[in-house]
Amino acid sequence: MSAKGRPKREQAPERAARRGAPAIDAPAIVFDNVSKTYSMGLHMAGGIKGLILRPSEAMRRMRLVAREVLHEVSFTVGHGESVGIIGRNGVGKSTILALIAGVLRPTSGSVRVTGRVAPLLQLGAGFHPELTGRDNIVLNGVLLGMRRAEVAAKSEAIIEFAELADSIDEPIRVYSSGMVSRLGFAVAVHLEPDVLLIDESLTVGDATFQEKCIDKIAELHARGVTTLLVSHDLGSIARLCDRAMVLDARQIAFIGDPAAAVEFYRPGVAS
């Protein structure tokens, strides 16, 4: 990943102005012929025993059992663009997000991302149940890439957004799952990311908070934050995205207008 620090904020209005238009200057995300193969045998059931007793066989098995998830995938996401990813389970949607987050490396090809990436975590990942909400904001914020001073400055805004003022000094383990998700969402969006990765996590909290999340994502998008959204909720893809891609058979089967993508994916659903 090449991260050239944070892109300049003063460009934001300009970016918002050409919202929806394909980006011309340096793109936020570039996938160039990216293939990703998972070696399924890597996590060997035989453990060390297999490796010691029959090293050659163990090594061979590691290479044999591999599954290609993405095959020579190329696409570009411009600064401030919002792109939805749809496709059946196991088709590589989360793999794309993990490659962007820098958690995985492509087997071949290259992935380039500019700016600070904020992945929206699944329910409570990165939180420690015994720590208070306040402590967890610091922990999660710093893990996501914020400096301690930065988290401290934003802490109150995060608490307010999460609507947790009353229970912020209680340990997370007494929180309801909705409260935990709210806190997680609040920390991630206050990171002021350049690239926001959302993996099926829109279904957090009650209907009111979900609405608030969607509004917040739309607001970040309007401010020029690049957004990638993986969802089975075709409605929110159509609503939040400038473009959408349909993944099928290890490749991009369709990329373009969200409504058309939804139509391509499941004819008759978009309308």
Place this chain on the structure above:
Amino acid sequence: MSHDAAPRGYYRDLVVTLTIKEIKVRYKRTFLGYAWSLLNPIVYAVTYWIAFKAILNVKIEGYFVFLLCGLFPWQWLSSSLQSAPGSFVTNASLIKKIAFPRHLVVLSTIITEGLHFLLCIPVLTVIMLLMGRGGPHWSWLAGIPLLLLLQGSIAFGIALAIASCNVFFRDIERLLTLVMTVLFYMTPVIFEPKMVPPMFQPILAANPFAPLIVAWRHLFIDGFVDWSSLGTAAIAAVVSLVIGALTFRQMQWKFAEAL
């Protein structure tokens, strides 16, 4: 977010945050808290004193203090290494989603355990003064920071390798309990290096923990910096850091897949 380009201050912030988290989590719902890091070595020292001094009559002067001066640093090593296998495995959900510098999780565990050890030194000093053997000395000003650094580096390198390998081979977790017990008896904690017969001396020479324990004891009891042990420990530190770094670099890109 890309950590190859992260500013240096960010690394410090992350280590501080992770260390504070470790300390806070450690003492949640425990009644004795910090006293546990005192109690463990002291109880072991009493036990070994009964077994080896009162029963087997080992020929070492001031055996109780001798034991304590080995057991406190040993506790830092052993608890650091014992918690290493879990460092990455228990943070699976994070590692699969965020590209933070993961080796700092391991480092923060070593630092947390090191802080506990540091907080034990005043208590050790009081015991030494009460028993009239050893005591604070000017050499501590140089010896303690140096030994902290060397022992921390040795523990960090080894723990990093263990933590990385355990992502793929969970056997290591079980193996480690056994190895640590064996290693304990191969490290001069309950005996003096000169008591070891020539035949077994090579084991002592190959053990990276041996020079550390010897140096701590010379520092605490005899009040001098054992430069020759420190030199050996420095070599061990470089070797273990290199092994740890290479293992980690080799494996870290597969963590998210294997967890």
